[in-house]
Amino acid sequence: MKKLTVLVTDDDQDIRDGIEIYLKNEGYHVLKAADGLEAIKLLEENEVHLIILDIMMPNMDGITATFKIRAVRNIPIIMLSAKAEQSDKIHGLSVGADDYITKPFHPLELMARVKSQLRRYVDLGEYDEPSEQVIGLELDVAAREVRVEGEPVKLTPTEYKITELLLKNAGRVFSISEIYELVWNEQAYNAENIVAVHIRKIREKIEVDPKNPRFLKVVWGLGYKIEK
Structure with missing residues (x-):
């Protein structure tokens, strides 16, 4: 199977770049977006297997982006948020996110969650090679x-x-x-x-x-x- 692609979406470039380093070390191909609108455009143009998506972003926030993505795609979404309140986590999961991690987070914890979601999606049969x-x-x-x-x-x-x-x-x-x-x-x-x-x-x-x-x-x- 070809290299899996992860789309990292966050308005903080340092966070995007930092996550990219760890993902590439694990052998993943990485795409990066600064907001939800850019993420959706990249999804339309590329085959993506998992999205890491910040909630608070300009132009289009993570909640709105998740709602739009879920209307057409079933790929795993891991939400990032600076908010630790239970209501924010419930909201994110209710619109279609698969997992939720609060900032600041340990990169190795994020990598473990990425692997878990991709294993479920790819290895356990929810993902089919695209046939369009x-x-x-x-x-x-x-x-x-x-x-x-x-x-x-x-x-x-x-x-x-x-x-x-x-x-x-x-x-x-x-x-x-x-x-x-x-x-x-x-x-x-x-x-x-x-x-x-x-x-x-x-x-x-x-x-x-x-x-x-x-x-x-x-x-x-x-x-x-x-x-x-």
């Missing part, structure tokens, strides 16, 4: 390209993001609000027409018969999905 190909429909994340029967499809950046979201989570139904908030990165308000127009355009580009779609399906009253 649905019969006839293929996603190339590196090239930011969608192909139908091997032929590239010209999508706008927004159309690509919607298709990428649905393809990475093939079979899962996303509501209109979820699609809007995850793709446009803002609260959904009167989003029905906006999303519907983009879905229609995507269908026209990836379906042989857009009125009888093979891939991009509507689940009435719930939302949209790409079927395997």
Whole structure:
């Protein structure tokens, strides 16, 4: 198996760099982000196996980032916080974090928790090597390209993001609000027409018969999905 990747997200560069040293000594590949927005962007562009995520950060805090990540990914998240109150720990775990460690912490304790979470995720079967190909429909994340029967499809950046979201989570139904908030990165308000127009355009580009779609399906009253 290839080297596992850990994403370290903290607005303190010294903390990011310090954790990176210990992770690299353990043989992990390391990505670093200064806030939740940067972390989510790196997650969209890279295969990540675990996230170390600070709670208090500018632009997007760790709680909000965890909520957004959990909408699309099941990778382990270890939260870091300067707050030791039980309520903060419960809040972090309730939105989807797998573990919680209070600053200041001993690096070896953090490494032990990283290994524990990765063992559960990778060795015990919760992680599958990614397969982003649905019969006839293929996603190339590196090239930011969608192909139908091997032929590239010209999508706008927004159309690509919607298709990428649905393809990475093939079979899962996303509501209109979820699609809007995850793709446009803002609260959904009167989003029905906006999303519907983009879905229609995507269908026209990836379906042989857009009125009888093979891939991009509507689940009435719930939302949209790409079927395997």
